[in-house]
Amino acid sequence: xIALRRxxxxxxxxxxxxxxxxxxxFRSEVSLVNVTxxxxxxxxxxxxxxxxxxxxxxxxxxxxxxVVFERQTDRPLSVMLLVDASLSAAVELExxxxxxxxxxxxxxxxxxxxxxxxxxxKFSEGVDLLAPLTRRAKVIERALDRIRPESxxxxxxxxxxxxxxxxKRRGRRVLIILTDGGDTTSYSTFRQAIEAAQxxxxxxxxxxxxxxxxxxxxxxxxxxxxxxxxxxTGGKAFVEYGEAGLNRVFSEILENLRTQYLLxxxxxxxxxxRTRYRDIQVTVDLPDATVLARSGYYVPEERxxxxxxxxxxRIDSExxxxxxxxxxTPAEAAK
Numbered sequence: 001x002i003a004l005r006r007x008x009x010x011x012x013x014x015x016x017x018x019x020x021x022x023x024x025x026f027r028s029e030v031s032l033v034n035v036t037x038x039x040x041x042x043x044x045x046x047x048x049x050x051x052x053x054x055x056x057x058x059x060x061x062x063x064x065x066x067v068v069f070e071r072q073t074d075r076p077l078s079v080m081l082l083v084d085a086s087l088s089a090a091v092e093l094e095x096x097x098x099x100x101x102x103x104x105x106x107x108x109x110x111x112x113x114x115x116x117x118x119x120x121x122k123f124s125e126g127v128d129l130l131a132p133l134t135r136r137a138k139v140i141e142r143a144l145d146r147i148r149p150e151s152x153x154x155x156x157x158x159x160x161x162x163x164x165x166x167x168k169r170r171g172r173r174v175l176i177i178l179t180d181g182g183d184t185t186s187y188s189t190f191r192q193a194i195e196a197a198q199x200x201x202x203x204x205x206x207x208x209x210x211x212x213x214x215x216x217x218x219x220x221x222x223x224x225x226x227x228x229x230x231x232x233t234g235g236k237a238f239v240e241y242g243e244a245g246l247n248r249v250f251s252e253i254l255e256n257l258r259t260q261y262l263l264x265x266x267x268x269x270x271x272x273x274r275t276r277y278r279d280i281q282v283t284v285d286l287p288d289a290t291v292l293a294r295s296g297y298y299v300p301e302e303r304x305x306x307x308x309x310x311x312x313x314r315i316d317s318e319x320x321x322x323x324x325x326x327x328x329t330p331a332e333a334a335k
Contacts, residue, residue, distance in 0.1 A: 031267040031300065032068065033059070034201050035282060035293050036172065036234055038256045042288035046259040050284065055261070058281045059268055068264025076115030076171035077257055078133050079107065080162045083147055084179035084209075085122040090149035092209040096178050097144045099246035104140055106254055115171065120144060125152025125185050127161050133169060155179060155222075156186035159193040159204070159229065167200035174257060175204045177229070182222020190225060194232050195298045203294075204229045205253050206237040209246065234294040256292070263293075270299045 131143035206226035282293035
C-alpha cells in the first residue's frame with residue numbers, strides 16, 4: 001500500500017522581467033489562468049479554426065485580456081479512465097470494458113499524437129491505479145479486464161488522485177469517469193476533488209451509465225454532482241444505457257479532444273477574503289455557438305497571505321485496513 005501526500009496544486013507562475021535605464025531590473029510574479037475550451041455549433045458539431053479575437057473571457061465581473069492562445073490539436077493528450085467498480089455498477093461493467101477498448105483503439109489511431117497516453121484507475125471503497133499513463137494497448141486492456149465489483153464508492157477520492165496523476169503530464173489532461181451514481185465512502189470532499197481537478201487543468205467528462213431507461217433506483221443527487229464536475233472543468237456529462245450509447249459518447253469525447261483551444265489570462269487581484277472561488281465565463285462571437293470551458297477556479301492559497309508552513313493534507317492509507325490507494329504490482333500488471 002502506498003500512502004500519498006497531496007501535492008501542492010498551483011497555477012503556473014510567470015516571472016516578468018522589465019529592463020530600465022541604469023541597469024535596474026524589476027521582477028514581479030503573477031498567476032496565469034489557463035482555460036481549455038471546445039466550441040460547438042447549434043447542431044452539436046465542433047467548430048475549429050477560430051482566432052483569439054473570437055473569444056471573450058470574464059473573470060468575476062471584468063473582461064480579461066487573453067495573453068495565451070493556442071489551437072491544441074497538436075498538443076499530446078493524457079487521458080485517465082476512472083471506472084466505478086462498486087457493486088451497484090456490476091451490471092454495466094462488461095459493456096464499459098468493450099466500449100473503453102474501442103475508445104482506446106480510436107485514441108491511438110489515425111490523427112493521434114505520438115505523445116498521447118491513456119491510464120486506468122478504478123474506485124470502490126479504495127482507489128487503485130491499474131495502468132499508468134501509457135501508450136501500450138495491451139497494458140490498458142489487461143487493466144480493464146482485471147476490474148471486479150467491490151463494495152463502496154469513493155468517487156471524490158478517485159477524482160482527486162486521478163487529477164494528481166494527470167498533473168504530472170504536459171499537454172492536455174482529461175479525466176473520463178464511468179459510474180452509475182454518487183459517492184459513499186470518500187474521505188475527500190467534493191470541493192477538494194474539483195479544486196484538485198481545476199488546479200491541474202483537468203477536463204472531466206462524466207459518463208453516467210444506467211442498465212435500463214427507468215427512473216427507479218437512479219441516484220439523482222449523485223448524477224447532479226457528476227454534472228457539476230463536468231461543468232466546473234469544461235467537460236460534459238452524459239447519461240447512457242448500453243454499449244451502443246457508450247460508443248457514441250466516446251466518439252463525441254474524442255471529437256471534442258481533437259478540436260480544442262487553450263486560452264490564458266493573468267489572474268486579477270483578489271481582495272475578497274470570504275471566498276477563494278472565482279467565477280469565469282468564456283463566450284465566442286458566433287450566433288448559437290456553445291463553449292465548453294470551466295466555470296471557475298480556486299485562487300491558490302499562497303495569494304491569500306496564509307500563515308507560513310501550512311502542511312499539505314495527507315491521504316492516509318492507515319485510516320482504512322485495506323488501504324485507500326495502491327498501484328498494481330508488477331505481477332498483476334503482467335497478467
